Amino acid sequence: MATEILMPALSPTMEEGTLAKWLVKEGDAVTSGQILAEIETDKATMEFEAVDEGIIGRLLVPEGTAGVKVNTPIALLLEEGEDAASAGAPKAAAPGHPAPGQPAPGQPAPEQTAQKSDAPRPEGKVTSAVEEVPHPARAADTAPDWPEGTKMKAMTVREALREAMAEEMERDDSVFLMGEEVGEYQGAYKVSQGLLDRFGARRVIDTPITEQGFAGIGVGAAFGGLRPIIEFMTFNFAMQAIDQIVNSAAKTLYMSGGQMGAPMVFRGPNGAAARVGAQHSQDYAAWYAMVPGLKVAMPYSAADAKGLLKSAIRDPNPVIFLENEILYGRSFDVPVLEDFTIPFGKARIWREGSDVTIVSFGIGMAHALEAADRLAGDGISAEVIDLRTLRPLDYDTVLGSVMKTNRCVTVEEGWPVGSIGNHLSAVIMERAFDYLDAPVINCTGKDVPMPYAANLERLAILNPDEVVAAVKKVTYR
Amino acid sequence: MAARKTAELPNVSKDDLLRYYRDMLLIRRFEEKAGQLYGMGLIGGFCHLYIGQEAVVVGLEAAAAEGDKRITSYRDHGHMLACGMDPKGVMAELTGRARGYSKGKGGSMHMFSKERHFYGGHGIVGAQVPLGAGLAFSDRYRGNDRVTFTYFGDGAANQGQVYETYNMAELWDLPVIFVIENNQYAMGTSVRRSTKSPTLWQRGAAYGIEGEAVDGMDVLAVREAGERAVAHCRSGKGPYILEVMTYRYRGHSMSDPAKYRSREEVQKMREERDAIDHVRELLTQGGHATDDELKAIDKEIKAIVNEAAEFAKDSPEPDPAELWTDIYAEVAPQTA
Ligand SMILES: Cc1ncc(C[n+]2csc(CCOP(=O)(O)OP(=O)(O)O)c2C)c(N)n1
Numbered sequence: 076m077a078t079e080i081l082m083p084a085l086s087p088t089m090e091e092g093t094l095a096k097w098l099v100k101e102g103d104a105v106t107s108g109q110i111l112a113e114i115e116t117d118k119a120t121m122e123f124e125a126v127d128e129g130i131i132g133r134l135l136v137p138e139g140t141a142g143v144k145v146n147t148p149i150a151l152l153l154e155e156g157e158d159a160a161s162a163g164a165p166k167a168a169a170p171g172h173p174a175p176g177q178p179a180p181g182q183p184a185p186e187q188t189a190q191k192s193d194a195p196r197p198e199g200k201v202t203s204a205v206e207e208v209p210h211p212a213r214a215a216d217t218a219p220d221w222p223e224g225t226k227m228k229a230m231t232v233r234e235a236l237r238e239a240m241a242e243e244m245e246r247d248d249s250v251f252l253m254g255e256e257v258g259e260y261q262g263a264y265k266v267s268q269g270l271l272d273r274f275g276a277r278r279v280i281d282t283p284i285t286e287q288g289f290a291g292i293g294v295g296a297a298f299g300g301l302r303p304i305i306e307f308m309t310f311n312f313a314m315q316a317i318d319q320i321v322n323s324a325a326k327t328l329y330m331s332g333g334q335m336g337a338p339m340v341f342r343g344p345n346g347a348a349a350r351v352g353a354q355h356s357q358d359y360a361a362w363y364a365m366v367p368g369l370k371v372a373m374p375y376s377a378a379d380a381k382g383l384l385k386s387a388i389r390d391p392n393p394v395i396f397l398e399n400e401i402l403y404g405r406s407f408d409v410p411v412l413e414d415f416t417i418p419f420g421k422a423r424i425w426r427e428g429s430d431v432t433i434v435s436f437g438i439g440m441a442h443a444l445e446a447a448d449r450l451a452g453d454g455i456s457a458e459v460i461d462l463r464t465l466r467p468l469d470y471d472t473v474l475g476s477v478m479k480t481n482r483c484v485t486v487e488e489g490w491p492v493g494s495i496g497n498h499l500s501a502v503i504m505e506r507a508f509d510y511l512d513a514p515v516i517n518c519t520g521k522d523v524p525m526p527y528a529a530n531l532e533r534l535a536i537l538n539p540d541e542v543v544a545a546v547k548k549v550t551y552r
Numbered sequence: 553m554a555a556r557k558t559a560e561l562p563n564v565s566k567d568d569l570l571r572y573y574r575d576m577l578l579i580r581r582f583e584e585k586a587g588q589l590y591g592m593g594l595i596g597g598f599c600h601l602y603i604g605q606e607a608v609v610v611g612l613e614a615a616a617a618e619g620d621k622r623i624t625s626y627r628d629h630g631h632m633l634a635c636g637m638d639p640k641g642v643m644a645e646l647t648g649r650a651r652g653y654s655k656g657k658g659g660s661m662h663m664f665s666k667e668r669h670f671y672g673g674h675g676i677v678g679a680q681v682p683l684g685a686g687l688a689f690s691d692r693y694r695g696n697d698r699v700t701f702t703y704f705g706d707g708a709a710n711q712g713q714v715y716e717t718y719n720m721a722e723l724w725d726l727p728v729i730f731v732i733e734n735n736q737y738a739m740g741t742s743v744r745r746s747t748k749s750p751t752l753w754q755r756g757a758a759y760g761i762e763g764e765a766v767d768g769m770d771v772l773a774v775r776e777a778g779e780r781a782v783a784h785c786r787s788g789k790g791p792y793i794l795e796v797m798t799y800r801y802r803g804h805s806m807s808d809p810a811k812y813r814s815r816e817e818v819q820k821m822r823e824e825r826d827a828i829d830h831v832r833e834l835l836t837q838g839g840h841a842t843d844d845e846l847k848a849i850d851k852e853i854k855a856i857v858n859e860a861a862e863f864a865k866d867s868p869e870p871d872p873a874e875l876w877t878d879i880y881a882e883v884a885p886q887t888a
Pocket residue numbers: 255284286308312315625627675676677678704705706707708709733735737738739804
């Protein structure tokens with residue numbers, strides 16, 4: 076059997092090189108370790124040694140050839156008595172890696188379905204991180220969240236979250252809730268009220284103030300097969316634990332080749348409350364949305380809070396679930412259904428419109444909807460999209476809408492640099508550039524730590540006026 | 553004050569006693585006023601009152617010398633008043649006004665005074681502990697004999713960074729006094745429910761740090777322990793831990809329903825162990841002050857507090873342009 080000798084990669088970054096010089100010729104017998112050729116990499120000239128013994132049957136690439144791709148056959152090595160002609164022509168370049176999706180030899184098939192990253196991925200030669208999609212965008216999933224005619228009942232976001240947890244704990248004994256003051260105190264913001272009485276101290280667990288510790292214990296418990304819900308009193312304190320969230324929870328599935336991961340939920344209020352100052356008023360949406368391996372939900376309505384939290388608890392991945400203290404007390408209609416979930420990656424169009432697309436999520440939706448109401452009074456018809464989840468993110472709904480309205484304003488509470496709005500702007504520019512009649516504007520919180528003073532805080536936090544102004548700008552009114 | 557033995561009185565001067573009385577009373581009245589202003593909507597957000605714990609800072613400040621540093625958590629009003637910061641500036645910060653210590657930008661939890669060597673005012677439980685050790689590091693680095701009082705709560709005492717700090721503080725002989733203000737609760741979690749090693753000061757032994765527990769409702773006991781700690785640190789022997797047993801009378805913050813303890817428990821503390829009553833008794837029993845003299849002091853303190861409240865109400869809000877200032881320093885801030 077003839078063996079192909081392939082162009083070697085001689086540095087971690089080498090993709091191609093120059094075959095500078097052959098040190099053997101056809102018909103030579105070579106022994107393993109013998110130097111066959113000199114190859115110039117992107118960094119240096121290297122000697123290339125034979126691995127196997129045999130006779131050089133043919134040199135497939137003449138010396139002096141530049142731009143030889145790694146893994147291209149450069150010579151044929153024959154066994155004793157074999158001749159070059161019977162060995163046949165070389166095949167096309169051999170693939171360097173096992174086909175994607177196949178477990179590496181010796182690895183068990185993944186227990187969980189290892190999913191591909193939620194963010195669009197580069198395909199072929201596209202160098203951006205954004206997947207090519209046909210124009211117009213794929214038809215968005217517009218199926219209603221619940222069947223028409225479903226009975227509804229009014230419920231606060233707080234109650235909806237509590238119901239979601241209770242239902243999932245009822246359904247699956249491996250689900251438990253852990254965090255500061257979740258039990259006897261009934262929750263710092265009363266989200267877990269009554270759960271200790273109902274499920275007992277085995278499943279509703281008060282912790283000391285030790286965020287990194289209990290977040291890590293949660294990740295370990297998830298490795299061990301449980302379904303933890305880790306409550307942070309607020310996400311400001313999750314910064315103490317962000318290492319466990321990112322390095323342990325988000326990356327383990329990948330690092331273990333799909334063998335194990337951390338199916339769990341990290342949840343709690345996120346963003347500004349009111350007058351609680353710089354260290355207690357931060358929106359982490361964009362931070363967590365950046366991390367492959369995490370899923371991120373940031374609901375606005377009570378129905379979404381309930382349906383998404385139930386999906387999050389069942390999801391085989393670590394989910395960051397960003398709630399909002401100001402929204403906890405707001406009431407919305409929630410469908411009365413035996414088992415109601417909302418899928419991740421499906422935006423909701425709250426309001427259809429034709430002049431501009433306003434994209435938001437979480438409490439930003441309150442500003443977006445108020446702005447849309449006011450704009451309607453001025454004769455501007457705004458389509459308002461609630462992303463609901465930031466990872467996966469429903470690009471199709473956003474792009475489809477922008478291709479229709481030709482203008483877009485994004486709305487979020489977080490800081491402007493590296494915001495979700497920045498990311499959406501880039502995606503829209505890449506995939507819908509020809510449809511845009513104005514630059515996309517990102518409405519965000521101000522680029523400052525949150526001030527305490529009432530007047531400064533009002534200036535720092537995003538408001539509907541700013542959204543209205545941005546829409547007028549992109550519609551040239 | 554039946555529970556306290558006044559027989560074994562330490563030798564303490566009349567002036568000292570009067571000073572402690574005044575300082576503790578100022579904190580209490582100030583905090584009562586802050587609670588009132590909060591109720592009126594003039595103070596927003598979180599507001600953590602120090603009522604009940606006054607003897608801790610007043611006793612330790614009595615052991616401190618000029619130039620010593622202090623750093624604490626969000627429950628910081630008492631520390632600021634005790635180290636000589638102006639009640640007007642503190643109250644104006646609480647109302648979020650331009651003449652507050654942080655120009656209204658910090659709020660109740662985040663105030664600072666370089667002049668008084670007060671380094672905040674920190675909202676993340678436990679975070680001030682390594683910071684305090686870092687302040688001590690800066691003094692040791694310069695070779696002076698200052699010490700840093702690093703205050704934190706019984707709840708904070710479970711945070712991992714506290715133990716990382718203990719290890720380095722002892723390793724490098726940092727002149728830091730770790731003051732655990734054990735008021736027995738972290739929000740609604742009693743010490744008993746958060747640890748099976750409830751003698752918090754003894755945890756330092758694992759790192760080789762000396763320490764002791766102190767009656768935090770007795771300002772003289774606190775001062776005495778503070779003096780031992782300061783002597784230890786100043787002489788280059790490294791850190792020291794004081795676990796000061798105290799009690800907060802009010803809720804964790806203004807929004808705490810406080811269902812985790814009984815009214816009787818609080819009432820008993822107030823009646824039997826109150827630190828201000830204690831000193832008042834020492835003053836009258838020792839013949840240092842008459843009721844009238846004490847009443848005059850009360851009046852004087854009330855006036856200071858009322859003046860602070862008026863100042864805090866009258867001070868203008870910060871200029872809107874302040875939103876964009878102090879994010880980056882133009883010139884490196886001067887070191888202390
Ligand atoms: C890292 C972190 N976790 C949680 C909180 C919320 N929180 C604020 S104060 C507090 C209790 C702290 O108790 P303790 O340390 O005993 O101090 P005390 O309030 O009694 O003075 C909690 C849980 C926080 N601010 N920071």
